[in-house]
Amino acid sequence: MSSLTHTTLGLPPSPGTTSYITPTTIFTALSSSTTTAHLKQVHAQILRSKLDRSSSFLLKLVLASCVVSPSLDYALSVFNLVSNPDTLLSNKFLREFSRRGSPGKTLLVYEKMRKEGVGVDRFSFPAILKAASKASALAEGMEVHGVATKLGFCTDPFVETGLIRMYAGCGRIMEARVVFDKMSNRDIVAWSIMIDGYCQSGLFDKVFDLFEELKNSNIEPDGMILSIILSACGRAGNLSYGKAVHDFIIENNFAVDSRLQSALVAMYASCGLMDFAQELFNKMIT
Structure with a gap:
C-alpha cells in the first residue's frame, strides 16, 4: 500500500496489497474525513478493495460527503451510485x-x-x-x-x-x-408564508386582511410577520396602517430587534416621513 493510502486510512504499512483494509478501517476513515479530497482517496480504496459492492460503505460515503463538500456535487455523484x-x-x-x-x-x-x-x-x-x-x-x-x-x-x-x-x-x-x-x-410558519406570499404578489390589502385574521386567532404574530406587514405598508404607501402596526407593537410589548427596527425605519421612509425615519435610525445606532 502506498504511503498516501496509509496516511489516508490510518493503516499499518502493507507489502503492496490491500489485505489490511477492513470494513472497520474504512468506516473510521470515512468518519474522520474533513475534505472532499480525503473522501475521494477513501472512495478509491473502497473501489480497489471491491467494498463498493456493500451498499453500507457507499451510504456512509454519501453522508460524509454531505458534511464536507461545499458544492455537494461530489456528494450527489456518490449518491447516484447507490442502488x-x-x-x-x-x-x-x-x-x-x-x-x-x-x-x-x-x-x-x-x-x-x-x-x-x-x-x-x-x-x-x-x-x-x-x-x-x-x-x-x-x-x-x-x-x-x-x-x-x-x-x-x-x-x-x-x-x-x-x-x-x-x-x-x-x-x-x-x-x-x-x-x-x-x-x-395553522402554526405561525403557515401564517408567515401566506402573508409573505400576498406581500410578494403585491396584494397588500390581502396582507392587511390576513393580519387582522391572525390577530383574532390564538396565534401571536412574531417579529418576522410584523416586518412583512410593515414592508407591505411601505410598498403600498399606507402610512395610517403602518402607524397602527407600530402602535400594536408598542402596546403589546413586542421585543424590537434589529430586523423589526429596520422594517419600521423603511416603512416610515417609504411613506415620506424621512425625519421620523431618521430619528428611529439614530436610535438604532446609539
Whole structure:
C-alpha cells in the first residue's frame, strides 16, 4: 500500500496489497474525513478493495460527503451510485440539499427516488416542496402535491405548509390560499408564508386582511410577520396602517430587534416621513 493510502486510512504499512483494509478501517476513515479530497482517496480504496459492492460503505460515503463538500456535487455523484437508496437516507440527503440552498439538486434526488421506486414519507415532502418553490418549478410541485394526496399526507401540517410555500413561491397565490384555508391547525410558519406570499404578489390589502385574521386567532404574530406587514405598508404607501402596526407593537410589548427596527425605519421612509425615519435610525445606532 502506498504511503498516501496509509496516511489516508490510518493503516499499518502493507507489502503492496490491500489485505489490511477492513470494513472497520474504512468506516473510521470515512468518519474522520474533513475534505472532499480525503473522501475521494477513501472512495478509491473502497473501489480497489471491491467494498463498493456493500451498499453500507457507499451510504456512509454519501453522508460524509454531505458534511464536507461545499458544492455537494461530489456528494450527489456518490449518491447516484447507490442502488435503491432507502427513504431514511434519501430524506437526509433532501434535507441537506435544502439546508444548503440547492433546489436543483434536491429535485434531482427526488427524481432518482421516483425512478427507483423509493418510498416517500411525511418527512420527504417539506424539502421537495421548498425546492420546487425556490426553483419556481410549478409542474414538479403540482406532481408532488398529487403524490402527497395519493398517499394521504395532505392533511399533515408539515406537508400543508410546504404546499403553501410551493404555490406562493411559484406565483400561484390563490392555490396557496386554498391549502391555507383547509388547514385545521395553522402554526405561525403557515401564517408567515401566506402573508409573505400576498406581500410578494403585491396584494397588500390581502396582507392587511390576513393580519387582522391572525390577530383574532390564538396565534401571536412574531417579529418576522410584523416586518412583512410593515414592508407591505411601505410598498403600498399606507402610512395610517403602518402607524397602527407600530402602535400594536408598542402596546403589546413586542421585543424590537434589529430586523423589526429596520422594517419600521423603511416603512416610515417609504411613506415620506424621512425625519421620523431618521430619528428611529439614530436610535438604532446609539
